[in-house]
Amino acid sequence: MSLDSKIPSGPMAQKWTKHRFDMKLVNPANKRKYKIIVVGSGLAGASASASLSELGYNVNCFCFQDSPRRAHSIAAQGGINAAKNYPNDGDSVHRLFYDTVKGGDYRSREANVHRLAEVSNSIIDQCVAQGVPFARDYSGYLDNRSFGGAQVSRTFFARGQTGQQLLIGAYNSLNKEIAKGGVKMFPRTEMLELVVIDGQARGIVVRNLITGKVESHSADAVILATGGYGNAFFLSTNAMNCNVTAAWRAHKKGAFFANPCYTQIHPTCIPVHGEYQSKLTLMSESLRNDGRVWVPKKVGDTRPPSQIPENERDYYLERRYPSFGNLVPRDVASRNAKYVCDEKRGVNGGLAVYLDFEDAIKRLGEDSIRAKYGNLFDMYQRITDTNPYQNPMQIFPAIHYTMGGLWVDYNLMSNLPGLHVIGEANFSDHGANRLGASALMQGLADGYFVIPYTIGNYLASAKLDKVDTQHSEFKKAEAEVKQRTEKLLSINGKRTVDDIHKELGKVLWNHCGMSRTEKGLTEALKKIPEIREEFWNNVKVPGSGASFNQSLERAGRVADFLEFGETMCLDALTRSESCGGHFREESQTDEGEAKRDDENFSHVAAWEFNGVDNKPTLHKEKLTFEECLPSQRSYK
Amino acid sequence: MSKTINLTLKVWRQAGADTPGKLETYNATNIDVEMSFLEMLDVINEEIALDDGDPIAFDNDCREGICGTCGVVVNGSPHGPQKSTTLCQLHMRKFNDGDTLIIEPWRAKAFPVIKDLVVDRSALDRISQAGGYTGVKTGQAPEAHTIAVPKADSDKAMDAAACIGCGACVAACPNASAMLYVGAKVSHLGLLPQGKLDCDRVINMVNQMDAEGFGNCTNTYECEATCPKDINVSNIARMNRTHLVEKIIQRKNS
Numbered sequence: 001m002s003l004d005s006k007i008p009s010g011p012m013a014q015k016w017t018k019h020r021f022d023m024k025l026v027n028p029a030n031k032r033k034y035k036i037i038v039v040g041s042g043l044a045g046a047s048a049s050a051s052l053s054e055l056g057y058n059v060n061c062f063c064f065q066d067s068p069r070r071a072h073s074i075a076a077q078g079g080i081n082a083a084k085n086y087p088n089d090g091d092s093v094h095r096l097f098y099d100t101v102k103g104g105d106y107r108s109r110e111a112n113v114h115r116l117a118e119v120s121n122s123i124i125d126q127c128v129a130q131g132v133p134f135a136r137d138y139s140g141y142l143d144n145r146s147f148g149g150a151q152v153s154r155t156f157f158a159r160g161q162t163g164q165q166l167l168i169g170a171y172n173s174l175n176k177e178i179a180k181g182g183v184k185m186f187p188r189t190e191m192l193e194l195v196v197i198d199g200q201a202r203g204i205v206v207r208n209l210i211t212g213k214v215e216s217h218s219a220d221a222v223i224l225a226t227g228g229y230g231n232a233f234f235l236s237t238n239a240m241n242c243n244v245t246a247a248w249r250a251h252k253k254g255a256f257f258a259n260p261c262y263t264q265i266h267p268t269c270i271p272v273h274g275e276y277q278s279k280l281t282l283m284s285e286s287l288r289n290d291g292r293v294w295v296p297k298k299v300g301d302t303r304p305p306s307q308i309p310e311n312e313r314d315y316y317l318e319r320r321y322p323s324f325g326n327l328v329p330r331d332v333a334s335r336n337a338k339y340v341c342d343e344k345r346g347v348n349g350g351l352a353v354y355l356d357f358e359d360a361i362k363r364l365g366e367d368s369i370r371a372k373y374g375n376l377f378d379m380y381q382r383i384t385d386t387n388p389y390q391n392p393m394q395i396f397p398a399i400h401y402t403m404g405g406l407w408v409d410y411n412l413m414s415n416l417p418g419l420h421v422i423g424e425a426n427f428s429d430h431g432a433n434r435l436g437a438s439a440l441m442q443g444l445a446d447g448y449f450v451i452p453y454t455i456g457n458y459l460a461s462a463k464l465d466k467v468d469t470q471h472s473e474f475k476k477a478e479a480e481v482k483q484r485t486e487k488l489l490s491i492n493g494k495r496t497v498d499d500i501h502k503e504l505g506k507v508l509w510n511h512c513g514m515s516r517t518e519k520g521l522t523e524a525l526k527k528i529p530e531i532r533e534e535f536w537n538n539v540k541v542p543g544s545g546a547s548f549n550q551s552l553e554r555a556g557r558v559a560d561f562l563e564f565g566e567t568m569c570l571d572a573l574t575r576s577e578s579c580g581g582h583f584r585e586e587s588q589t590d591e592g593e594a595k596r597d598d599e600n601f602s603h604v605a606a607w608e609f610n611g612v613d614n615k616p617t618l619h620k621e622k623l624t625f626e627e628c629l630p631s632q633r634s635y636k
Numbered sequence: 637m638s639k640t641i642n643l644t645l646k647v648w649r650q651a652g653a654d655t656p657g658k659l660e661t662y663n664a665t666n667i668d669v670e671m672s673f674l675e676m677l678d679v680i681n682e683e684i685a686l687d688d689g690d691p692i693a694f695d696n697d698c699r700e701g702i703c704g705t706c707g708v709v710v711n712g713s714p715h716g717p718q719k720s721t722t723l724c725q726l727h728m729r730k731f732n733d734g735d736t737l738i739i740e741p742w743r744a745k746a747f748p749v750i751k752d753l754v755v756d757r758s759a760l761d762r763i764s765q766a767g768g769y770t771g772v773k774t775g776q777a778p779e780a781h782t783i784a785v786p787k788a789d790s791d792k793a794m795d796a797a798a799c800i801g802c803g804a805c806v807a808a809c810p811n812a813s814a815m816l817y818v819g820a821k822v823s824h825l826g827l828l829p830q831g832k833l834d835c836d837r838v839i840n841m842v843n844q845m846d847a848e849g850f851g852n853c854t855n856t857y858e859c860e861a862t863c864p865k866d867i868n869v870s871n872i873a874r875m876n877r878t879h880l881v882e883k884i885i886q887r888k889n890s
């Protein structure tokens with residue numbers, strides 16, 4: 001099967017406008033006859049559900065949290081990009097487009113990124129009208145900051161809680177539609193199967209997490225807005241319950257999984273403190289605007305930081321990247337932290353580096369640092385019990401975001417007709433590396449301004465027979481869910497779900513983390529099936545399926561991670577180039593930077609499922625660049 | 637290796653909404669003080685599971701103090717003893733060796749128990765559905781700079797919008813009132829020009845709050861003291877004022 005990205009013809013800057021005109025429309029009176037399932041209530045899912053309902057569609061929205069407002073998007077701190085150019089510093093749609101394609105190391109689809117940059121400004125308008133309290137300056141106009149090393153100030157923010165405020169905006173709109181009757185909300189409900197009938201996605205099977213009841217829902221189209229898979233690694237900055245299940249079950253029903261090896265490792269997280277560690281906490285990237293990253297020059301120097309004189313400190317980012325210094329992109333900052341720790345110069349047991357505000361405090365005063373970062377410093381102190389105004393912070397990289405996801409075309413539809421994928425769950429806009437403040441932008445672009453148009457085109461052009469949940473495919477999927485639940489509960493082995501998940505996480509972190517090799521990935525590919533076998537023979541899942549059972553929820557998710565992890569490593573092994581967050585040690589420049597191989601790897605790797613123990617089939621979507629000509633990223 | 641402590645936990649166990657519950661005792665031994673409270677519960681749950689027991693159900697997700705999912709009452713205090721801190725951000729160094737901790741769910745008529753420490757807070761969502769939004773639809777918004785908003789108003793709106801909807805205010809209130817939650821929503825929207833259009837918002841939200849069975853406010857201010865996000869009780873006063881104004885307008889128009 002060949003992958004058709006359906007990129008509209010014409011000049012880059014006119015593609016989306018032209019496409020909007022070319023797409024078919026659903027007659028306003030007919031919209032309510034169409035039912036659309038949206039799985040997910042984060043920025044992508046909530047914005048899509050609200051907007052589709054406003055158009056008149058009949059929407060069912062699902063999330064596993066107790067309220068749609070608690071989706072993982074709520075945790076985003078730093079901000080959201082848009083090409084408003086309010087600071088008059090030279091930003092434009094074209095520059096945002098260009099920066100995003102370059103930042104993604106030329107592994108994203110140009111046309112999608114251009115559309116993202118085009119709609120970015122409408123997102124800010126929309127959010128302000130919803131009452132999102134973005135930061136303002138004393139004149140009453142919106143304030144912007146530079147984020148993640150961008151050369152212009154295009155990031156909008158609401159203190160350190162941008163994700164929370166954007167999500168509350170979308171949640172409020174969702175509530176408006178729930179009240180009106182256009183959206184029916186199903187919280188504490190987990191999608192466990194996608195139902196495909198005659199080649200079209202026609203519904204889902206879910207488990208009610210309170211009662212354990214397994215139920216089917218049919219629809220004319222299904223949208224997955226189910227977030228990223230960073231928790232495959234067990235430890236990540238993601239919320240505890242983020243998982244790959246919805247995407248993976250859709251993959252098993254035929255949807256291709258694209259670029260699973262593209263994961264983002266964030267350089268500034270609070271280091272691991274013990275075996276019992278359950279998650280890692282992000283310290284916002286904005287801290288690198290004023291903090292200086294260093295380790296001792298000497299190997300094994302255990303003196304407290306205050307006793308290490310200036311000339312015995314290695315400010316390694318400033319040394320290696322004189323022009324970007326501490327503001328190099330995330331992948332570069334993370335990898336360099338790993339290098340100095342590999343050289344045994346890491347602090348506090350070896351897996352941490354300092355992020356030091358001493359100079360900034362001297363220069364600007366403690367009050368001004370408090371005004372900028374007070375909430376982050378407080379959070380750091382709450383977690384570590386040390387005062388970052390007096391001692392440098394200790395940080396270490398952690399898994400943070402996943403650029404890979406289900407393959408979608410320009411219309412955000414997967415290769416399975418009717419199945420649409422938006423937000424972090426799809427793959428299309430960030431290439432091999434996501435720039436700061438652009439995930440929120442993408443989630444809301446997809447939900448507010450792309451899917452409402454493109455899904456209409458699908459509904460108006462597809463031939464949709466009437467189906468209901470009595471159809472045999474629904475019954476089959478329900479039976480599969482029940483069977484899997486029973487199997488998980490019946491093993492009654494000796495290891496807990498978390499214990500096995502941690503084992504998988506370590507394998508992925510060691511071999512498919514910040515730096516990857518053929519040898520390591522081959523080893524991971526041998527180990528993961530062994531861990532999977534151990535899971536299905538020796539896991540212990542207490543309780544029953546017919547009630548509220550958090551161990552069972554976790555078990556199902558880890559079972560999927562154990563299959564998915566293998567595809568992720570296979571993708572990493574197959575892509576023998578380095579690009580963005582995917583660093584293959586075999587492919588580096590003389591200076592130790594990531595070296596792309598455009599001749600052989602300028603493509604999207606989309607994997608087709610062939611059964612758990614069989615190798616998936618690789619499909620390639622060639623990437624062509626008309627506007628942003630690939631060059632080697634350099635931050636020297 | 638950091639310091640460890642031993643604790644006695646008395647945990648509320650309740651199989652479901654309609655079954656009676658009771659406190660059960662667990663020994664938490666060798667608890668590393670660097671652990672978070674929820675990591676301590678994780679450790680206990682691993683032990684319970686391997687011992688063929690039923691792990692303690694508790695809600696949580698972000699573990700960063702922002703999603704509002706977590707929350708239990710520890711020795712009478714919602715989210716535990718540390719001020720301005722959610723349960724997931726509370727660390728075991730705040731406790732002493734030998735302490736006994738009584739761990740219970742949020743208690744309120746409007747928050748029925750689902751299991752153990754997990755309660756149903758959907759009443760809060762229904763209050764928001766009754767009016768917690770501006771009417772704008774996707775696509776209708778004017779250019780963001782059309783209306784300048786005084787920084788002071790915007791900052792105050794943000795202070796109120798910082799509410800995480802955890803329900804600790806309800807759990808802390810002797811009357812199980814949800815007025816701090818509603819007040820925060822009213823201030824967040826009402827302080828911004830974009831949110832001023834709706835003239836029945838407060839009446840509708842307050843009616844829903846009453847219908848859900850939340851109690852009245854008798855000014856004990858326990859809600860503010862317990863709020864992990866320091867939402868101020870002045871929001872309740874603003875809600876009451878706006879409620880009155882809306883009532884007057886309603887009467888005039890009828």
Ligand SMILES: Cc1cc2nc3c(=O)[nH]c(=O)nc-3n(C[C@H](O)[C@H](O)[C@H](O)COP(=O)(O)OP(=O)(O)OC[C@H]3O[C@@H](n4cnc5c(N)ncnc54)[C@H](O)[C@@H]3O)c2cc1C
Pocket residue numbers: 039040041042043044045062063064065068071072073074075076077078079080162163189190191192225226227228237238239242243245246282400401422423424425436437438439440441443
């Ligand atoms: C700590 C942190 C800080 C961040 N900061 C920033 C930032 O400053 N700027 C930025 O641009 N990005 C940031 N990001 C990234 C960004 O927050 C996410 O990429 C984005 O919010 C994802 O949104 P989403 O709507 O795609 O998914 P999510 O918000 O993850 O929502 C997923 C939804 O799907 C539901 N779901 C999933 N599976 C199922 C299932 N099987 N059944 C039912 N429901 C299901 C969940 O319940 C949830 O409602 C940050 C991420 C983290 C972890």
Ligand code: FES
Pocket residue numbers: 695696697698699700701702703704705706707722723724725
């Ligand atoms: S788990 Fe999110 S606030 Fe505690």
